[in-house]
Amino acid sequence: MLPSRAVTGTCLHLAVLILCFRLAAPQKGRKKVVHVSEDDSGAVVVQTAPGKVVTHRGGTIILPCRFHYDVSAHDPDEIRLKWTKLVEPMSFEDVFVAMGVERRAFGSYRGRTALQEDGSGDASLIIRNVTLQDYGRYECEVTNELEDDAGMVNLDLEGVIFPYHPRLGRYSLNFHDAQQACLEQDGILASYDQLHEAWLEGMDWCNAGWLQDGSVQYPISKPRDECGRKETPVGVRNYGYRHKDDERYDAFCFTSNLNGKVYFLKTYRKLSFPEAVQACKKNGGAVAKVGQLYAAWKIQLLDKCEAGWVGDGSIRYPIVNPRSRCGGREPGVRNLGFPNKKYKLFGVYCYRSTTSGGSKAAAKEGAGKWKPLQV
Structure with missing residues (x-):
């Protein structure tokens, strides 16, 4: 599925390349058409789609990336395509590499990723059976022997934010505890963008919680004295980046389909x-x-x-x-x-x-009546 949220009719002009992205009325499953106009430069130029691509857990998504280079000056087998994911500021993990006929996926992406290869210059990456951990920002890098260029793509997931604290009580989780708590409850720590989107939809929560980037924040739609004073403006309140081991808060978790x-x-x-x-x-x-x-x-x-x-x-x-x-x-x-x-x-x-076994009788919601053990 390609993004339903896109910038319609936006044309980006680069020194050596003009890319115009057009998208028909936003509908799921619509394809993004990329028109390329090139000049005589031999430089490698990469362009990715603006905005986000959106899917859900279990879905299939294409991270769009196209490149141009002078075919008369370079052997196509010398072009290396590399996808990485930003995991922390200035820290990347390898996702997929291709050079000539060689292909290699890394870590949890093995068996789920491939290049789209829809014509020359297409470095778009297909990710199947998308997981919660796939959410984030990806870099598409194209390199030849002399030069390279890269572009970024944001992969977003449809889902829901939920605030969480364990039986121990509120403000009992350091950052690592919060990460584990979200995983145990079928989620991941939410990003600021996800929390902000939830706030725009009306989320109001008075307790501060960890986010994916190590910051501590909370969304307020209805100001009140017990949540930072009644006259304080609405918004996502920010405690900043806190000590991940020593300080304790709740967690904001995210889950999807x-x-x-x-x-x-x-x-x-x-x-x-x-x-x-x-x-x-x-x-x-x-x-x-x-x-x-x-x-x-x-x-x-x-x-x-x-x-x-x-x-x-x-x-x-x-x-x-x-x-x-x-x-x-x-x-x-x-x-x-x-x-x-x-x-x-x-x-x-x-x-x-949906993948679990069991009899047909058990597959029926609330099938029959279960008699509890006598204790």
Whole structure:
């Protein structure tokens, strides 16, 4: 899928190359047409698409990159194409390299990446089965024996931000703990851009949390005294870059499309947490993680006014259509905290992967009624 968000009719003029990007009415699946006009220069020139390319977890995306060079001066087999990903300021990891007929992918990109090679000068990279970790900024570099040039492409994911703190309580996570907590709940630490987008959509959260770049921030849509004074302007409040080992905050996590389904399991009675784990397992799944519940709420529009266990031992429920008896006037995932796992009884939200096995009977949401163990 090529980007649905693009700059229409924007022409970029370089000293040796004019590239004009045109895109029809923004629809998913539309192709971006790149028109190239070149002069007599023999320099290697690389141009990537402006803005972002957007997909979701599990999808396929093309990172667009085209280059021009003087074919009379250089053997095509001498051209090296290299894709890298920016992981920290001025720090890159290798993704894919091609030279002549040789191709090599690196790390988690093995088996998922290839060059599009749609005509000469096309260095666009195809990434299949996109993961949360693929989110970020990529560099396309083209090199011959004498010169090189590079361009950047931003890969964005459709998804949802969720604030998170563990059973230990608020402000209990250093940066590394926050990274691990997000991973355990089917997410990654969110970027500033993702948090800012969530704020534009109305996100309001009074507790500061770690972001992917090591900064600590929080979004405020409704100023109030308990969140930095009522007269302070709305926006994403920024604590700056904090000490990753010593300082402790909450986390802002990001997750994307589910490769499965979250559902509220029907049982004869309420369950303790150990019973909930067994109930979901017997039904062909597992207790849903916090990120999976958020993704189901945002993407699958799961709306259930019923409190239930989720994977971290908290009690939550997703509301798409707010009503007074379901916790307020705003949509969202309600959080009732971390009760005693052994003695408190609730329902349970289960998650079943589309790739998991199981009988046809278990593949039916909430199939039958599970009778909990007697304890």
